[in-house]
Structure formats: C-alpha cells, structure tokens
Amino acid sequence: MTVLNPPIVPRKIYGLIWVVLLLLLLLNWGLAQLNLGPFNLVATLAIAFIQMMLMLLYLMHVRYNTPLTWVFVAAGFIWLVVMINLSLSDYLTRGAVAGRFGKSWIHETSVPPPVYLPKP
Amino acid sequence: MNATLPQTETLEIPKPPKRLLTYFEDGGRTVGSWLLTTDHKRIGILYLYSIVAFFTIGAIAAAIMRLELITPAGDLVTSDTYNKLFTIHGTVMVWFFLIPSIPSVLGNFVVPLMLGARDLAFPRLNLLSWYLFNLGGLLALYAIAIGGVDTGWTFYTPYSSTFTNTHVVTMVAGVFMAGFSSILTGLNFIVTTHKMRAPGLTWFRLPLFLWSNYATSVILVMATPVLAMTLVLLSIERIWGVGVFDPQLGGDPVLFQHLFWFYSHPAVYIMILPGMGVVSELVTCFARKPIFGYHFVAFASMAIALIGFFVWGHHMFTSGASVYSGLVFSITSYLVAVPSAIKVFNWTMTLHRGRIFLNTPMLYALGFIGLFTVGGLTGLFLAALALDVHVTDTYFVVAHFHYIMVGGMVTGFLGGLHYWWPKITGRLYPESLGRLAALIIFIGFNLTFFPQYVMGYLGMVRRYHAYAPEFQIYHVMSSAGASILGVGYLLPLIYLIWSLKHGKKAPANPWNATGLEWQTPSPPPKHNFAQTPIVTRPPYQYSAETEEHMVYG
Numbered sequence: 001m002t003v004l005n006p007p008i009v010p011r012k013i014y015g016l017i018w019v020v021l022l023l024l025l026l027l028n029w030g031l032a033q034l035n036l037g038p039f040n041l042v043a044t045l046a047i048a049f050i051q052m053m054l055m056l057l058y059l060m061h062v063r064y065n066t067p068l069t070w071v072f073v074a075a076g077f078i079w080l081v082v083m084i085n086l087s088l089s090d091y092l093t094r095g096a097v098a099g100r101f102g103k104s105w106i107h108e109t110s111v112p113p114p115v116y117l118p119k120p
Numbered sequence: 121m122n123a124t125l126p127q128t129e130t131l132e133i134p135k136p137p138k139r140l141l142t143y144f145e146d147g148g149r150t151v152g153s154w155l156l157t158t159d160h161k162r163i164g165i166l167y168l169y170s171i172v173a174f175f176t177i178g179a180i181a182a183a184i185m186r187l188e189l190i191t192p193a194g195d196l197v198t199s200d201t202y203n204k205l206f207t208i209h210g211t212v213m214v215w216f217f218l219i220p221s222i223p224s225v226l227g228n229f230v231v232p233l234m235l236g237a238r239d240l241a242f243p244r245l246n247l248l249s250w251y252l253f254n255l256g257g258l259l260a261l262y263a264i265a266i267g268g269v270d271t272g273w274t275f276y277t278p279y280s281s282t283f284t285n286t287h288v289v290t291m292v293a294g295v296f297m298a299g300f301s302s303i304l305t306g307l308n309f310i311v312t313t314h315k316m317r318a319p320g321l322t323w324f325r326l327p328l329f330l331w332s333n334y335a336t337s338v339i340l341v342m343a344t345p346v347l348a349m350t351l352v353l354l355s356i357e358r359i360w361g362v363g364v365f366d367p368q369l370g371g372d373p374v375l376f377q378h379l380f381w382f383y384s385h386p387a388v389y390i391m392i393l394p395g396m397g398v399v400s401e402l403v404t405c406f407a408r409k410p411i412f413g414y415h416f417v418a419f420a421s422m423a424i425a426l427i428g429f430f431v432w433g434h435h436m437f438t439s440g441a442s443v444y445s446g447l448v449f450s451i452t453s454y455l456v457a458v459p460s461a462i463k464v465f466n467w468t469m470t471l472h473r474g475r476i477f478l479n480t481p482m483l484y485a486l487g488f489i490g491l492f493t494v495g496g497l498t499g500l501f502l503a504a505l506a507l508d509v510h511v512t513d514t515y516f517v518v519a520h521f522h523y524i525m526v527g528g529m530v531t532g533f534l535g536g537l538h539y540w541w542p543k544i545t546g547r548l549y550p551e552s553l554g555r556l557a558a559l560i561i562f563i564g565f566n567l568t569f570f571p572q573y574v575m576g577y578l579g580m581v582r583r584y585h586a587y588a589p590e591f592q593i594y595h596v597m598s599s600a601g602a603s604i605l606g607v608g609y610l611l612p613l614i615y616l617i618w619s620l621k622h623g624k625k626a627p628a629n630p631w632n633a634t635g636l637e638w639q640t641p642s643p644p645p646k647h648n649f650a651q652t653p654i655v656t657r658p659p660y661q662y663s664a665e666t667e668e669h670m671v672y673g
Contacts, residue, residue, distance in 0.1 A: 093445060
C-alpha cells in the first residue's frame, strides 16, 4: 500500500470494530463493578490491550500496510517497554543497597519516607 | 527492402535550455513565494534565518551571564534575573537552535540532493514543520517577553509545576509545538530515505551524512512524543493541580526526571549525530581518501541512536533514584562510548596517509574531532557513578555538555555550512577569512570552557550568580574566551552575507567531491536534477594519488 493507494476497507468492518470497542468498554465497566482482587487490574489492562490492537490494526490500517510499517509500529512498542522497564529498575529497587564485598543485595524493609517541606 | 518501409517523420527533439533556472529564480522572488514554498531548499534557508535569530537571543543571554560572572558578587543582575537568563539560554539554544540546526537547515537542503530526489517525500508537511517551529519559538519568546521562566531548561518538578510564579506553561507550550515540528521533520526524512533514493543508490552506497540523519530522525520520531506527553502532564499539574509529579499531591518528582530524560538524553544524540555525519563527509573529502570502515561508521550511527535510549538515568544519580538503577545506567552509559569511539578512530584512520587540505570546512572537522573527544571522554567521568556524585551540578557538567554541543554540534554545523555554502548560494566565501574564523572559534571555545572543567572539579556550582572569590580567575578566563568566541561567530555571519553579493561564483563542484549533490549546478535548479541520476559506485571514491588539487582553495 502506498499513500496514493489507500486500502479499500468495507464500511461494515469499521462498524463492526466500533461495536466491538463499545462492547469491550461495557465489559470493562462491568468487571470494574466486581471485586476480583488483583485480577481487576489484569482484566482492565487486557481489555485495553485488545482495544488498542483493534484500533491500530483496523482503524489505523496497520494490518493492510507494508512490513516496514509493522517494523516501525513494533519499534514504538519496544521503545515503550524500554522506557517502562528501565524506569521500574529504579522504582522496584528503591532502598536496595549493596552489601559489603561478596554479600548479596540487601533490601531494607523499613525505608523512612522522605520529608518534604510544607507548601509556602 | 529499405525502400519498401514507410517514411517516418523526423521527431523534433526540443533542445535543453542553455541554463536551468536556479531555485532562487524558479518559483518567484516575492516574500509570498518563499513563505508558501514547498521546495526543500527554500525551506532549509527559511530554517537558517529562524535559527540564526534564535541563536542570537540565546547568545545575548549567555553574554549577560558571562558579564555577571566576571566578579564574584552578584552585582550586574539579581539572582532572579540570572535564573531567567540561564533558562532563556538553555531553552532557546537546545530546542530552537541545536535540535533544528543541522537536520532542518543542512539536512533539508542536502538530503534530497544527496539521494538524487526532487524533494522530500512530503513537501507540504515540511513547510508545516517550519511554521510549527516558528510558532513554538514565538510562544517561547512571548514567555520571555512577559517575564520569563526561572526553572532552567529542564523544567524540574515540583518547582516548575507548583512553586514558581513564572510563565512555565507558555514556555512549555512553545517547546511542545516545536516538538511536533521535530517529529514531522524526522518522519519526512525517514520516508524520503526509504522511498526516494536514486536508482542504484543502495543503503550501503548512501553517504554517511544520510546514515546519521536517518539515525537522528528515528530518535526524533521515537523520543519526542515522550517529551510532549511529559510537558502536558506538567501543565495539567500546574493548571489544575492534578497530582502527577508533586509529592504533596500524591505524585513523584523523580518520575518527571525519568520521562524528561527519556527524551532529553537521546536529544543529545539528536544534537551530535548530524554533526558526526557532516564530519564524515568533510574528513573523507579533504583527506582525499575513501572513509575508513564505512560500514562501521554507518552502523555506529544506528548503535548510538539505539543505545542512547538506555542511558538516561545517569542524569539522576543524585536525584533519589535507586543505587541499582544507577549501576545499570552507569554501565549502559559506558556502552554508548563504544560506537562514538569507533567513529573517532575511523575518522583518524581516514586522515592517516591521506592528502589533507586544510580548507575551512576541514579545520572545523578537525576541531570537531578534538573537542568531541574531550567532551566525550569527560562524559565517561560523569557516567562513573561515584565520580558523578562529586561533580554533579558543577561547572564540570556545564563544560562537558558544551564541549559536545558547542564544540561538537556548532562546529559541525559551521563546517557543513561552509562546505555546502557554494552549493546553497552559488557563491564562494572568502577562504582566508574562513580559516581565521575557524581558528578564532577554536581558541575562544577552549578558553571559555576548559577553565570550567577545572573550577567545576574544584567545586564551583552551576547556576549561581554569586560565588566564592577563589573561582574568579577561572570565570574571568571563561568570560574572556566567550568574547573571543563571540567575535569568531560574528565573522562568518559577516563574510557569508558579504559573499552573497561579492563572493566569486561557485562552480558545480568546488571541492571535487563525489556526492550526488555536486553533480548538479550551484545553486541547484528547482527540481534538483535535469535527469534522475543513476548511481553505479560506492560513495567516497577519492584517490590521493590521482587528484591534482581542489578546484577551490
């Protein structure tokens, strides 16, 4: 596909995707009413992922595009993973300090919260 | 048998015009024809005007700061004004000069020419980029005019989002808009490089400037959205008090630094990679030798673009980030030195046994190699976790990044500007004045910034307008150097403008260089080439033995 030859996607596909997105939204809302413990978050993220993929593949035409476009789309996600992953390397190890020579990493269980100055 | 064939009419082949109209002439000479142009060459020149204006503003702010710092007492400006001055200097120089300097000015002009293309892939998008850039710049100038911003160019939270009473949101809106200009420009270059290469111009026949420009474009497209998102979050917190970064609102100030530097460290490579590309062109042309290790230099650009995304945490060694993440970011920061060193070694090997012409562009290229090496090696000091704690927020850091950004990028920009000036304008600049200016800039630059390494190591903190008297000698040296540097920058401005009218007419290929951009007249016609060129050879087929001399110089 080139810029001059966009794909001809039947309108019913757009309509179908729109309906599916709304249904997923409803499902998301419905699940939020139930207490699934930690699985609430998992379910919400899973639904959001499916919605995102539908938009990307059909509404943004990535499915009908060239492998080069797929590479750039994939690169966007890899970059996002790098950003989140390396940021978490900080957040998940706050308070972890190295022991003396040869000892493993020790995690201090009680890190005092930072003291902030009051607002002026 | 021939006699039985019907007689065919002889076709009249139109004779080609004696001289193709240049891009100055074709399309009109009115202001409107320039402001609505979609010609990549004209847009490159529009960018040149814009960045020279912004550079002047940033330089004036720097000059006032250097004047203030001559004496230890804060006696020229108040501390508040000083804060605003370094914010103006940083913001304007980074986003409105350095980032667009080589890609948007030289890249815009030469990329389609080097590719053998008629224009960029999306010419109207290119013009839109320029308008967005200027709109962003005007917003930033408006923020300065109505009172300025005192956060520094990094807009660290929660100071920027909660405490300061200056015009953060307006300034941030300007930077946000300029970011979109960057994204569109990067996108345009990527598509053009993929889709519009001349027949025979395979990836490994591309000039190295195009590899650098491509790597830069990937960073522009991948990193700038994160900056946009971060600045929007900052504005939301500042305007509506939604807690994102302010701990008193439940936010995390270090998160701002993570997001900001995820863009801004790769942005350092946006600033230096195009300079490296220019130097690769200059070194091989003025040593009259094919570049040493073409593939290594090309892949080093891509490696820098990639690894540049893994190192941002080294800006946060003392900001409360964990020791473990400091360790990780320290190692990755060392890694990025490898492809950078590959480039320096390859340039040096290209010089080895070459026939070196010390023309102005080459002087800038040699200056770049030396200054970039100093800046890069002192970057390794800062990547070392323990040493960084000692020198964080001192003039050591200021000296380091100025060696990269000014010693590297500005020198590379000036080298490239001189190299392609005959192509851009069709005029030659005065060579002896050019050499003199290059020398003055090299001396002035080192006198300005080398003392800053020393005083930074001794403990002189950055961003202070009053300081302990024992540092005065270094500050006086630095300010004296800055005035020499100012003369050095003023000289090219004067003689380049002079050359527009009085310079000798440039031939198509004044340097006897090999790139496609030299195969078309100077200045080029509107659509660059009378016929689409066909590439049959690898780049840089120079020969020191067979070449008699340069056409010019």
